[in-house]
Amino acid sequence: MLKVFCAPARYTQGPDATRQLGSEIKNLGLEGPILILAGGSAVRLLEKIWVDTFAQAGLSYTVLPFSGECTVAEIQQGREAAVAFKARLILGAGGGKVLDAARAIAAELELPVVNCPTVASSDAPCSAVSVIYSPEGLVEEYRFFRRNPDLVLVDTTLIARSPARLLIAGMGDALATWFEAKVCAEGGVKNLRGGASTRSALALAELCYKTLLADGLGALQALRQQQVNESLERLVEANTLLSGLGFESAGLAAAHAVHNGLTTAPGAQRYLHGEKVAFGVITQLLLEDQPEAIVQEVLGFSKSVGLPITFAEIGIPYPTASLLETIALRTTVAGETIHHEPFPVTPQTVIAALRAADAAGAAFHRAQTL
Ligand SMILES: [Zn+2]
Incomplete structure (x- = not known):
């Protein structure tokens, strides 16, 4: 069995990272118009910064409000809006379900996708998987896409202002990564891309666990003061990048x-x-x-x-x-x-x-x- 490792094409993280969103997109050779699918709080927090960063980069965009659930109907609506706007890039901003919907819209239109999580509550942002729900909120299907996101941009200033419960839940998801990855690697189990685990995936999964133990409490302290510190930076990376690479390239x-x-x-x-x-x-x-x-x-x-x-x-x-x-x-x-x-x-x-x-x-x- 061949070993397979997958990851987003670029991962960018730090305080006020959104201010550089336009230039990050440009540096990757991506172009507008951009369809932004965004949750209500993401729009409130980010709309002013979008105006500046996209104007500086010369990128046009439009914002489509997200309904709250990643359903087949929501994806269809986003797809129609993207076609009408002649979008050449799909950008998701908000929680996990917004990002799942943005990835699914981009995959259907074979367009590049950028994920901007505003919380660090799960390992999904870096992955090439979306969970589709029924309008009643039940899991309907898992969709696996050909490619991981072209860019995942995490603004830790936003994460520092997010609810503690969401960051803690992200730690719970990340806590599983090392223990599940080990089982899959030792047992020769196929990862989510149908390949064997690399030593790299396993090493990242272990670093994920060690980071939680070392920085979990320090990150929560930063969140209580709505400040970014080094523990929060490391913890957000563990919840989002290390856990995401670990689960997708090693397994569950x-x-x-x-x-x-x-x-x-x-x-x-x-x-x-x-x-x-x-x-x-x-x-x-x-x-x-x-x-x-x-x-x-x-x-x-x-x-x-x-x-x-x-x-x-x-x-x-x-x-x-x-x-x-x-x-x-x-x-x-x-x-x-x-x-x-x-x-x-x-x-x-x-x-x-x-x-x-x-x-x-x-x-x-x-x-x-x-
Ligand atoms: Zn999970």
């Missing part, structure tokens, strides 16, 4: 499958992707029977930044046996990434690991309060 395993299982629990639905993934990481470690020191390290990190470590903290305080069975059945459905683990996984072993994760989390809380 139990933690994300447990997340998918948890989406069947009504109480867990108001919790963010990265929050459910974080509980999935602890479940994966117990499923794999990892050494106590690793489990304690992950519990310690999660608790320190405020990620969930018990059932109660993901909205299912007293799960019934039948709810746990529903979660486990979804987690172990054929084709799920939990089957990348190097041993057979059954709904029964998942239920046992879920219970063990909750018990370990509760015991950790108790030990901390003594």
Whole structure:
């Protein structure tokens, strides 16, 4: 099997990075007109800066407000607007769903795409994957595109003003990267591009984990003061770039499958992707029977930044046996990434690991309060 590594053509990050958006686009040889798909808060925060940066670069643009959900209808509407405007570049600005929709519009029109995330809540911005939802908000399909974004530009001044819960959720998503990448690399599992993992992808995934441990708390401190510091810079890079490259070029395993299982629990639905993934990481470690020191390290990190470590903290305080069975059945459905683990996984072993994760989390809380 050939090894495959994929990444955005360019990644740019730093305070007030948006001021250089026009020149970054120009330097890549990309041209307008640009169709900007943007969420409401992205428009409010950025519209004045867009006027300047695009005028300086001589790029014309128009803004299409995003409806809030990445649906087939939203993509169709964006596609029509892009054609009407004769757009030669699609730019997404906002949260994960805006970027997913922008990527899908660009792929359908075979146009280059620029992603400008305004939060660091997941590993999606650098990827060539979009999640398409039904108008009711349920996952409909995953679309895999030929190419990763041409540019991902992250303005850390914006991230420093974003809600702490979103940055913490991004840490939860990034917490899974190293543990899932290791499973895939050691097991010779195909990554999301159908190739084997490179040593580079694995090294980046490990750096992702180490960065969380070193800079998670410092980054949160910066966010509370709405200031950019070096910890926030490193943490945003871990959540966005390292985690994105790690998951796409190495692969996923139990933690994300447990997340998918948890989406069947009504109480867990108001919790963010990265929050459910974080509980999935602890479940994966117990499923794999990892050494106590690793489990304690992950519990310690999660608790320190405020990620969930018990059932109660993901909205299912007293799960019934039948709810746990529903979660486990979804987690172990054929084709799920939990089957990348190097041993057979059954709904029964998942239920046992879920219970063990909750018990370990509760015991950790108790030990901390003594
Ligand atoms: Zn994820």
